[in-house]
Amino acid sequence: xxxxxxxxxxxxxxxxxxxxxxxxxxxxxxxxxxxxxxxxxxxxxxxxxxxxxxxxxxxxxxxxxxxxxxxxxxxxxxxxxxxxxxxxxxxxxxxxxxxxxxxxxxx
Amino acid sequence: xxxxxxxxxxxxxxxxxxxxxxxxxxxxxxxxxxxxxxxxxxxxxxxxxxxxxxxxxxxxxxxxxxxxxxxxxxxxxxxxxxxxxxxxxxxxxxxxxxxxxxxxxxxxxxxxxxxxxxxx
Numbered sequence: 001x002x003x004x005x006x007x008x009x010x011x012x013x014x015x016x017x018x019x020x021x022x023x024x025x026x027x028x029x030x031x032x033x034x035x036x037x038x039x040x041x042x043x044x045x046x047x048x049x050x051x052x053x054x055x056x057x058x059x060x061x062x063x064x065x066x067x068x069x070x071x072x073x074x075x076x077x078x079x080x081x082x083x084x085x086x087x088x089x090x091x092x093x094x095x096x097x098x099x100x101x102x103x104x105x106x107x
Numbered sequence: 108x109x110x111x112x113x114x115x116x117x118x119x120x121x122x123x124x125x126x127x128x129x130x131x132x133x134x135x136x137x138x139x140x141x142x143x144x145x146x147x148x149x150x151x152x153x154x155x156x157x158x159x160x161x162x163x164x165x166x167x168x169x170x171x172x173x174x175x176x177x178x179x180x181x182x183x184x185x186x187x188x189x190x191x192x193x194x195x196x197x198x199x200x201x202x203x204x205x206x207x208x209x210x211x212x213x214x215x216x217x218x219x220x221x222x223x224x225x226x227x
Contacts, residue, residue: 001170034213036154043203043217044154055215087154091212094167098154 006099129204
């Protein structure tokens with residue numbers, strides 16, 4: 001089974017900061033990686049698909065990059081409404097799996 | 108606009124079977140090529156992919172759950188279901204149903220989640 005390791009587990013940043021989260025796959029997964037945002041009490045919401053494609057309706061301050069085993073998720077200018085937990089998820093082969101999550105807080 | 112809604116008992120006794128249904132509204136399950144998926148999340152923890160059923164009825168499960176889990180389609184009622192046998196406290200979680208497309212395999216549509224507690 002392919003594992004995805006996400007870091008850091010938590011992150012505190014100020015409004016306007018650039019924020020980066022990383023996801024490392026245990027083997028080459030091409031670009032078969034998605035990123036989700038989950039706010040407390042809500043279902044996850046797709047933000048980035050296929051490693052670097054912005055989901056429709058998602059602000060352009062969100063971006064993703066990477067392929068193979070190393071991926072990054074970036075918020076170019078953190079906004080208060082971005083406070084959430086973010087998860088990466090691979091879909092290279094079943095069983096799919098999610099990263100452990102990164103809880104983003106405002107400093 | 109397609110929406111998903113989970114339903115089922117909120118409390119299950121240890122060793123019994125957890126049964127949940129996801130009802131699809133705003134579209135028919137008979138059309139398209141989709142993966143109908145179950146995902147769970149223990150309180151305060153991360154997301155765990157449980158398994159899925161494809162439009163054709165073909166299933167895939169997380170290996171550690173394979174011996175206890177069944178996911179099935181009921182296209183006539185626009186539903187799919189999860190059965191998890193022999194539950195323990197470790198199965199206590201919020202259970203989400205979600206849909207992904209064959210061609211763009213990402214969970215764009217999620218149910219709101221239903222919390223299941225395993226306790227006597």
